[in-house]
Amino acid sequence: MAFYRLEKILNLYDGYRRVFRIGERSLLLIQERDRRYLVLNRCPHKDFPLHTGTMVGSRLRCAYHAMEFDLANQGKCVQHPLQPGAQLFTLVYDGVDVGVELPD
Numbered sequence: 122m123a124f125y126r127l128e129k130i131l132n133l134y135d136g137y138r139r140v141f142r143i144g145e146r147s148l149l150l151i152q153e154r155d156r157r158y159l160v161l162n163r164c165p166h167k168d169f170p171l172h173t174g175t176m177v178g179s180r181l182r183c184a185y186h187a188m189e190f191d192l193a194n195q196g197k198c199v200q201h202p203l204q205p206g207a208q209l210f211t212l213v214y215d216g217v218d219v220g221v222e223l224p225d
Contacts, residue, residue: 125143149171151192159209160181160209196208
């Protein structure tokens with residue numbers, strides 16, 4: 122596993138949203154209501170980018186087809202709980218930085 126630094130913790134605020142490219146992955150870092158989420162920047166249903174979506178509480182709504190994913194509940198799809206949800210990654214804190222560990 123390799124650690125990838127994403128952002129300084131002091132730069133995060135409610136409403137923060139930024140896309141990071143790590144290898145072939147596009148990852149979306151979000152902070153909303155003092156909670157931070159790192160999600161694969163692709164809708165699992167239609168493969169649309171999620172960074173253009175809207176957040177309401179812990180729910181991320183795809184801008185292209187309005188599916189909602191509850192990021193506080195393992196990214197589950199709200200409308201169709203048995204369908205694939207948004208893929209979440211565990212954030213890792215290293216001193217003043219937040220990042221993610223991914224396979225080499």
